[in-house]
Amino acid sequence: MAVRRIEVKNFKSFRDLKLDLRDFNVLIGANASGKSNFVDIFKFLKDISVHGLDNAISMRGVEYVRNMKRGNDKELSVGIVLDTSEIMFLTDGSSIKMRDINYSFTLEFGAGKKGYRVASERVELKAEYHRGDKMEGEAEIKVIRDDGRVDVDMTKKGDMPFEEDDLKPPFPTISENTLIIRSPIFIAPIL
Numbered sequence: 001m002a003v004r005r006i007e008v009k010n011f012k013s014f015r016d017l018k019l020d021l022r023d024f025n026v027l028i029g030a031n032a033s034g035k036s037n038f039v040d041i042f043k044f045l046k047d048i049s050v051h052g053l054d055n056a057i058s059m060r061g062v063e064y065v066r067n068m069k070r071g072n073d074k075e076l077s078v079g080i081v082l083d084t085s086e087i088m089f090l091t092d093g094s095s096i097k098m099r100d101i102n103y104s105f106t107l108e109f110g111a112g113k114k115g116y117r118v119a120s121e122r123v124e125l126k127a128e129y130h131r132g133d134k135m136e137g138e139a140e141i142k143v144i145r146d147d148g149r150v151d152v153d154m155t156k157k158g159d160m161p162f163e164e165d166d167l168k169p170p171f172p173t174i175s176e177n178t179l180i181i182r183s184p185i186f187i188a189p190i191l
Helices: 035-051 053-060
Strands: 002-011 014-020 076-083 088-091 094-109 116-131 134-146 149-158
Touching: 002 035, 014 035, 035 053, 035 076
Parallel strands: none
Antiparallel strands: 002 014, 002 076, 076 094, 088 094, 094 116, 116 134, 134 149
16 A cells, blocks of 8 residues: 655645645755654654544644644644555445545644544545456445545445445444544444
């Protein structure tokens, strides 16, 4: 799995960064131009993945992730596009190929019990269903969280071994400091 695109707003020294990545990337720049802060984006995402959002922020402090020059009212947004074309999930001799995963979230500061909350979050992915060498169907799945409410939307063509209702979480809301991808409710039958 490779990160193909990264987008951040108000992360450390970055006001608005959009960057396409390739298999091999080199960072070159003068001192204090943001090279270390760029690497810190990936450290922050890794900390979220390993320790969860609350711990990722509390380990380094809110000041670690925020662009302090922008003031308290600015939201922090992080988005990544993952190339997962090589990942296959086998079910009963058939396979589901996940590709083009887009993930983003926005943190709002000065809100919530811990001084921040997840204002929005979005997971979009495309999946192909194969029986043997033949593609039987494809789906575009969107899991969207807005102010704590989680909605699922699926558009499919052809045959798929699951329906949109199979992907919906058992509860319509999620805690303000929990990301969908770290939540036990985000369990798709294909994963």
